[in-house]
Amino acid sequence: MQRPTIADIARRAGVSKGAVSFALNGRPGVSAATRARILRVAEEINWRPHSAARALGGARADAVGLVIARPARTLGVEPFFARLLSGLQAEFSSQSIALHLMIVEDTQAEIEIYRSWVSERRVDGLVLIDLKVRDPRIAVVEQLKIPAVVVGGPGRHGRVSSVWADDRAAMLSAVEYLAVLGHTRIAHVSGLPEFQHTQRRSRALRDAAARLTLPRARSLHTDFSDAQGAAATRKLLAGAGRPTAIIYDSDLMAVAGLGVALEMGVTVPHELSIISFDDSVLAQLTHPSLTALSRDTYRFGVQAAQAMMAVLADPTKTKNHKTETPRLIARESTSPTRN
Amino acid sequence: MQRPTIADIARRAGVSKGAVSFALNGRPGVSAATRARILRVAEEINWRPHSAARALGGARADAVGLVIARPARTLGVEPFFARLLSGLQAEFSSQSIALHLMIVEDTQAEIEIYRSWVSERRVDGLVLIDLKVRDPRIAVVEQLKIPAVVVGGPGRHGRVSSVWADDRAAMLSAVEYLAVLGHTRIAHVSGLPEFQHTQRRSRALRDAAARLTLPRARSLHTDFSDAQGAAATRKLLAGAGRPTAIIYDSDLMAVAGLGVALEMGVTVPHELSIISFDDSVLAQLTHPSLTALSRDTYRFGVQAAQAMMAVLADPTKTKNHKTETPRLIARESTSPTRN
DNA sequence: TCCGTTCACTAGACCGGTTTATCATTGCCG
């Protein structure tokens, strides 16, 4: 037989299509005995729901969308995305929710995809990442009235749920750690300035510097690429009154920065301490290994997925879910300053 | 108005639903004038097709499935996947084909997903990666009669298309390069032995060793993790008659191996040459930077997507598409042996 | 005994497209 349908089940079980639908979806309207019989028949003929038919009735698409707005070619080095994806994926698949993935060039294209996915009913919800300062996507998802979760919030984003980590606290802990080691000239090689998390980190550094009276604490913006991370490092180390410690917003840039230091004959950690604001095998494989602000990115993805499912279950109830604050793991790339 | 449908278009254009369908799909049955009018109305009310409704009629789902069978937690360090994904994605999205992604634990789970996606009509085709030696998935996709493309073929896999690179030639070029530099004791830290590409590389090494009369050319299998890559390196360097050159099946393992060598006081490249069988920023960031067999993984993904679309267009016509052979890029991690 | 409820189930509309069978016009050809 070609692809069994509920009509086939109905015929073989001697009931109507409606009864089958009720039975299969575990809703009242059929007796326990009939339900059992229907389920047995469905099992026998190996029935599977046709996702399109379900979605047509206005029901769930059982899929969630994720769009990453980065030039596709540059993607793929950052371990962060892949780990986040794994976490999201693992949690969604436990509920048989598929992930629709798309990589686009910019936010404008991303918004276009959102519109078409929603109007084509391909997804039940959206996961937004890399939140910008005045992010146009927030207005779009609110207008489209589709459940959404922002990864990396919190912030002023209306009635959209978010999952976030306390970047500020993490940055403060790193700066304080360096201060205790005697560092006073601390630099920050950050990501794109339009990202909210970049801003939060830069601001935290500024505040800590003011409080601890550290001169010359500054943030240099990059596009997160290893090339710009290296360039920023070169600039910092070549200038007068060079920093004795640098905090990088990603492990990739930290590794690139470490390479530049070696190249320029600046020894790590004796002449320069390095902290990476993101941990991965990468940070552990270098020599010296990198002190890093570490968090479980996989788990972060899991939590984002859970938040998504909560919003799907009840779209009116949104919440900001704060996750584990990245904590400092001291490795070989940091040491006290020489006096 | 709530979500415009073709019925709305039909009403406003004063024609039937059928005529609208013909017009929107560019098929004969309507006059040019009517067609233009219908398209204009559709544009006006911003109509978008409802993907589920289309799929229900037995038409395309406009989506392709990709399942990665690896423990989700370990994924994400390997730059290979992310770059492949980018390439696939870029090409698919140019044709408005979505990518259904799922990460599972093992091949058995992967096969289950295939079955449900196909019977739920979620995807039009499947992309298979990490082909194993007697891969059960081949039989499954043939039985399910769904278009599929194997990434990393070629080989005995019936009527399924494939996209592959010549691992053998690449491995031979690496071995010959090392031989020219004077190396005679060459080791290979490989991936999982059940993968076809692992086997091809190991066999190529064996053959080259026989031809060039290199003693002790051996392959050590790992699971591709940095931990096992490091362990294998440790074992190789600790043993008697240690190799003067090691070829690693991934850049991640090569970096880990480099770390072990430094740890053990074996200088690279003077006492040990290292070649990575896969290139990425990772290989370029280390010190010394790694000589690598490089290929454009992004492009590889694009080609796989193109192969997929070709099979979708005509499922009877399968072909094995050979792509660029990885070519050796000499960097700092290889040098002549000291005599 | 009669009426009102509840329960189990059925029939059929419906979702938004595609496709087929049908029909009316028009045009062409001998």
Add this chain to the structure above:
DNA sequence: CGGCAATGATAAACCGGTCTAGTGAACGGA
């Protein structure tokens, strides 16, 4: 001028589910 084919369009069936209104039977209370 008659017959036939091609063209342009329509109505309705269909895809595989969900869901609502309705039906018949059993049951309980007064």
